[in-house]
């Protein structure tokens with residue numbers, strides 16, 4: 001390129017000196033421009049590299065799992081793990097084996113306890129006067145036939161098995177006498193009095209373990225004593241297999257449980273029904289067994305789920321899984337900041353159940369009022385709300401058995417006592433509460449589900465995952 005504005009020199013030099021200087025300086029400038037471009041290209045390269053790195057690391061999502069006790073929060077979390085981090089889920093199988101064994105042993109010991117303890121007014125004397133008088137009237141109902149007495153003796157080593165397994169999973173707490181059940185909602189005086197007393201005992205004695213129990217259970221090198229103890233416990237359980245089945249299928253036992261209005265938790269029935277497989281020393285849990293295993297959450301647990309699927313590998317979702325009991329709910333709010341999605345579980349099959357922690361409160365009404373409080377929270381205005389109406393399988397069973405939804409939810413009077421009608425009523429109710437209680441409009445997704453049904457949950461959670469990613473993209477401004 002010719003330097004502009006150069007004139008011939010009077011001294012006759014060509015090119016004139018000033019032009020030479022100009023040419024030199026323009027070359028310097030060109031060189032500087034080349035350097036600057038190189039630097040810019042390098043900066044662009046680094047920015048692109050960083051962008052690629054960021055893309056690889058991907059943003060984290062923060063999700064809250066809320067709802068009353070036994071709503072299925074931890075079970076839903078297991079479903080997320082099973083679907084999106086199957087290798088991590090598989091790695092925990094061994095830890096779950098001990099919990100499932102403990103669940104089974106507690107169910108058996110509970111039945112044995114029902115048959116060994118006559119009803120007593122003393123242990124329930126502080127509940128209420130009505131139940132005290134009623135229980136004392138019926139204390140003579142204690143029945144123990146010979147075959148059951150023999151089974152009780154033969155199964156007595158399971159007490160020790162329970163202590164060993166409990167020490168492995170929840171060493172910080174003492175094993176309680178097991179009460180893995182509740183009683184039905186019959187209006188009969190005796191049954192309803194018994195129900196309130198048993199529900200209180202259930203509340204006091206469910207298996208509670210701190211978040212670290214899995215790590216404890218899968219310690220790489222347990223001491224040889226622990227190893228031997230566990231091995232012994234498994235062998236005792238295996239040796240008791242036939243007797244467990246004999247107890248569970250015994251007509252007198254079933255009749256007595258029915259007479260006493262005791263309905264075992266659905267999960268404990270499942271483990272007892274599958275005792276032949278579970279009590280075997282060769283037993284390895286399958287996904288449904290793990291979803292059925294019950295460990296009550298203590299406080300608020302943080303779980304990191306790193307996606308293993310091909311679409312979002314390495315994405316990290318941080319779940320906050322809370323303890324649902326009434327007395328624990330005050331601490332939830334301290335986890336409400338920067339939440340991407342709030343997932344609320346309502347076990348709608350519980351329409352005829354009363355809270356173990358407060359037998360005067362109907363579980364479904366408690367769920368509605370808890371939902372209202374959460375919707376009202378100003379801290380959660382940015383979060384997407386996802387509501388799961390859970391335990392549809394149990395709802396279906398109850399309606400099929402003729403239990404009237406309207407007997408517990410009077411507003412439902414004169415409407416069909418079927419799954420469709422009841423579900424629609426609940427959906428509308430939750431939707432209306434959300435609409436009227438939220439400080440500002442916010443997305444709400446409502447799903448019905450059965451959290452122990454892996455096939456059903458697979459399709460549902462794939463859609464839920466997409467909805468959460470979409471929310472995150474919108475929040476990050478990537479989608480308008």
Ligand SMILES: Nc1nc2c(ncn2[C@@H]2O[C@H](COP(=O)(O)OP(=O)(O)OP(=O)(O)O)[C@@H](O)[C@H]2O)c(=O)[nH]1
Nearest residue numbers: 070071072073074075267292294297324391450451
């Ligand atoms: N039948 C049936 N059982 C379910 C369903 N969802 C959960 N469960 C069982 O219900 C029990 C309680 O579930 P969890 O997930 O432990 O309940 P949670 O909400 O975490 O309860 P807390 O930790 O006490 O607050 C477990 O034994 C589950 O296997 C369901 O849809 N159907």
Ligand SMILES: [Mg+2]
Nearest residue numbers: 073074296297
């Ligand atoms: Mg839980």
